[in-house]
Amino acid sequence: MNVTIFGASGLLGNALMREWSGDRIVGLSLPEVDVRNASQMRRAAKQTHPEWIVLAAAYTDVDGCESNQELAFSVNRDGALNVAEAAKQVGARLLFLSSDYVFDGRKTSPYEIGDARNPQSVYGRSKAEAEVRLLEMLPQCCILRTAWLFGMGGKCFPDTILKLAAARSTLDVVDDQRGCPTYSVDLARAIIQLCRTGASGIVHVTNSGDCSWFEFAREIVRSTGLAAEVRPVSSQQMARPAPRPAYSVLSAASLQPYGITMPSWQDALQRYLQERRN
Numbered sequence: 424m425n426v427t428i429f430g431a432s433g434l435l436g437n438a439l440m441r442e443w444s445g446d447r448i449v450g451l452s453l454p455e456v457d458v459r460n461a462s463q464m465r466r467a468a469k470q471t472h473p474e475w476i477v478l479a480a481a482y483t484d485v486d487g488c489e490s491n492q493e494l495a496f497s498v499n500r501d502g503a504l505n506v507a508e509a510a511k512q513v514g515a516r517l518l519f520l521s522s523d524y525v526f527d528g529r530k531t532s533p534y535e536i537g538d539a540r541n542p543q544s545v546y547g548r549s550k551a552e553a554e555v556r557l558l559e560m561l562p563q564c565c566i567l568r569t570a571w572l573f574g575m576g577g578k579c580f581p582d583t584i585l586k587l588a589a590a591r592s593t594l595d596v597v598d599d600q601r602g603c604p605t606y607s608v609d610l611a612r613a614i615i616q617l618c619r620t621g622a623s624g625i626v627h628v629t630n631s632g633d634c635s636w637f638e639f640a641r642e643i644v645r646s647t648g649l650a651a652e653v654r655p656v657s658s659q660q661m662a663r664p665a666p667r668p669a670y671s672v673l674s675a676a677s678l679q680p681y682g683i684t685m686p687s688w689q690d691a692l693q694r695y696l697q698e699r700r701n
């Protein structure tokens with residue numbers, strides 16, 4: 424199978440490029456291809472004639488999106504539509520990466536794929552609008568929502584915590600946002616399996632189990648034996664430009680038909696820390 428990955432230089436793109444074997448993979452990134460450029464997208468799709476396009480390219484700075492709304496929508500929504508148009512033209516299937524931030528976080532049990540979108544941030548809105556338009560345009564596309572991504576090849580939460588824990592004796596981390604940490608390697612493996620089985624519709628893919636950012640940070644510090652004390656604080660005490668959902672745990676039910684079981688986030692974290700040491 425021919426597969427074209429847009430956003431190959433990002434956190435997930437890196438893991439996809441490393442994990443995907445047995446198929447012909449072309450990874451494309453900025454500056455050679457910009458998803459905002461429709462004719463570039465059409466050309467790239469024509470040249471690589473893929474069975475699958477995986478769209479991992481996005482403007483992912485959630486706080487940055489609040490002050491750069493135009494950029495957020497032009498990359499995350501309009502860019503996705505450009506890629507969908509190109510996929511349609513060459514008859515390729517599309518897997519689009521979306522986010523738990525399409526939800527408002529008011530639920531107290533895991534979000535199912537059919538739950539109503541109600542994004543609270545510009546980033547979440549750009550992803551939610553892309554989802555709706557993509558499903559109209561390419562009803563067979565696969566919309567994969569994931570969350571709290573970490574891994575090699577980009578900036579991620581465990582790295583930030585480890586740097587801070589090495590430099591400070593105490594770390595304040597928010598304890599009132601709950602979600603599912605997700606290792607880029609595990610997500611990449613699930614994506615490969617989903618493409619191979621011809622997945623369509625919305626799927627939720629995260630590592631299993633959930634935690635708050637505080638609990639995640641405490642586990643990172645504990646696992647590495649650093650002496651820093653991790654203290655729980657509220658989101659109000661750590662005000663950020665973009666509002667985040669208080670609860671964005673994603674249900675794994677949509678993965679069952681594909682026979683995919685995701686490892687726990689604690690197990691994933693240990694493997695990531697090992698990979699980081701190597």
Ligand SMILES: NC(=O)c1ccc[n+]([C@@H]2O[C@H](COP(=O)([O-])OP(=O)(O)OC[C@H]3O[C@@H](n4cnc5c(N)ncnc54)[C@H](OP(=O)(O)O)[C@@H]3O)[C@@H](O)[C@H]2O)c1
Pocket residue numbers: 429430431432433434435436452453454456457458459478479480481482483498502520521522523568569570571572573577
């Ligand atoms: N990270 C998370 O916690 C998280 C959570 C939920 C969903 N997701 C989604 O999962 C996907 C992968 O995330 P990630 O963490 O791997 O993102 P990332 O590390 O920020 O990588 C994004 C990639 O997109 C590229 N890109 C940005 N603007 C582009 C444009 N206009 N045209 C072409 N490429 C462009 C970036 O290139 P440069 O590096 O050169 O800018 C980079 O290669 C994204 O769709 C993201 O929204 C991520």
